[in-house]
Amino acid sequence: xxxxxxxxxxxxxxxxxxxxxxxxxxxxxxxxxxxxxxxxxxxxxxxxxxxxxxxxxxxxxxxxxxxxxxxxxxxxxxxxxxxxxxxxxxxxxxxxxxxxxxxxxxxxxxxxxxxxxxxxxxxxxxxxxxxxxxxxxxxxxxxxxxxxxxxxxxxxxxxxxxxxxxxxxxxxxxxxxxxxxxxxxxxxxxxxxxxxxxxxxxxxxxxxxxxxxxxxxxxxxxxxxxxxxxxxxxxxxxxxxxxxxxxxxxxxxxxxxxxxxxxxxxxxxxxxxxxxxxxxxxxxxxxxxxxxxxxxxxxxxxxxxxxxxxxxxxxxxxxxxxxxxxxxxxxxxxxxxxxxxxxxxxxxxxxxxxxxxxxxxxxxxxxxxxxxxxxx
Numbered sequence: 001x002x003x004x005x006x007x008x009x010x011x012x013x014x015x016x017x018x019x020x021x022x023x024x025x026x027x028x029x030x031x032x033x034x035x036x037x038x039x040x041x042x043x044x045x046x047x048x049x050x051x052x053x054x055x056x057x058x059x060x061x062x063x064x065x066x067x068x069x070x071x072x073x074x075x076x077x078x079x080x081x082x083x084x085x086x087x088x089x090x091x092x093x094x095x096x097x098x099x100x101x102x103x104x105x106x107x108x109x110x111x112x113x114x115x116x117x118x119x120x121x122x123x124x125x126x127x128x129x130x131x132x133x134x135x136x137x138x139x140x141x142x143x144x145x146x147x148x149x150x151x152x153x154x155x156x157x158x159x160x161x162x163x164x165x166x167x168x169x170x171x172x173x174x175x176x177x178x179x180x181x182x183x184x185x186x187x188x189x190x191x192x193x194x195x196x197x198x199x200x201x202x203x204x205x206x207x208x209x210x211x212x213x214x215x216x217x218x219x220x221x222x223x224x225x226x227x228x229x230x231x232x233x234x235x236x237x238x239x240x241x242x243x244x245x246x247x248x249x250x251x252x253x254x255x256x257x258x259x260x261x262x263x264x265x266x267x268x269x270x271x272x273x274x275x276x277x278x279x280x281x282x283x284x285x286x287x288x289x290x291x292x293x294x295x296x297x298x299x300x301x302x303x304x305x306x307x308x309x310x311x312x313x314x315x316x317x318x319x320x321x322x323x324x325x326x327x328x329x330x331x332x333x334x335x336x337x338x339x340x341x342x343x344x345x346x347x348x349x350x351x352x353x354x355x356x357x358x359x360x361x362x363x364x365x366x367x368x369x370x371x372x373x374x375x376x
Contacts, residue, residue: 024131050084110188159271251315300374323350
């Protein structure tokens with residue numbers, strides 16, 4: 001099954017003398033996307049990979065003469081896993097500034113080096129795209145809403161990595177996820193930060209997986225892992241940069257009755273989360289379906305925001321007295337609050353939320369109306 005991807009037509013984003021940066025988690029389909037595009041684009045393209053040491057020597061050389069020679073005769077230079085090339089930001093800047101009409105595409109499976117190296121050199125010279133695991137919004141190109149909702153349990157348990165979606169059986173899907181966690185998940189972290197063993201990262205992820213939807217205490221994580229707070233914070237930052245977990249901060253209007261210092265963490269993919277804790281049980285047998293539901297909705301909403309696009313700042317809201325709104329969007333000068341419920345109930349909005357932000361909206365998202373929220 002060929003999967004539809006939102007950025008299939010990269011022509012919209014490939015501009016002369018600008019670099020297109022395509023980010024996303026490992027194994028999410030970036031390489032497949034660019035290969036499929038260039039196979040029928042008609043461009044004279046040079047497609048290389050940052051895994052090739054000879055490419056390091058050319059594009060990391062900071063020599064304009066060498067880089068011009070490397071690009072000669074091509075309309076597009078495409079670099080997969082560009083974050084592995086030393087000084088890649090300066091290399092890309094030399095290309096877009098000195099070769100008239102050239103188009104450049106670079107992919108990265110982590111934001112360690114690529115975002116850091118390209119930030120300052122490519123100011124005003126780049127477009128950035130983010131490719132996630134396959135969105136429900138994308139799957140609607142291949143099935144209708146009824147068919148999509150019929151497979152909801154499967155998406156919650158196994159997620160939506162391309163290789164998972166195209167696997168034939170549930171056992172094969174679980175096998176793909178275990179391979180992802182075992183072979184790919186920590187690759188960027190281990191390469192760039194020289195962490196000798198992924199075991200501590202895996203232990204941290206397990207703890208975070210049980211706290212999805214809850215405010216996370218760094219002190220508590222530190223005590224459980226027997227490492228200091230500074231190290232916990234560093235590892236969490238690494239996992240964020242590798243697109244494994246996503247941090248949602250608390251919203252506050254600087255009122256003493258609101259909690260804003262703590263954060264919630266969600267996995268970019270629920271299948272990865274379940275593989276980390278080795279639990280692929282059916283939804284009806286699980287006591288964490290509320291957590292899976294919240295994780296699923298948060299990430300699918302983020303995908304919709306990026307792909308539609310919807311320009312918003314995202315938060316959760318909680319008071320010291322325990323009143324809470326699961327997800328808050330700040331957009332168009334307003335606040336939009338959402339409560340996530342697996343079962344349809346007549347839930348009332350928190351009184352303090354309405355009193356504090358009388359102009360804000362509030363809505364329950366459940367299994368009856370969720371597709372409008374994430375794919376409408």
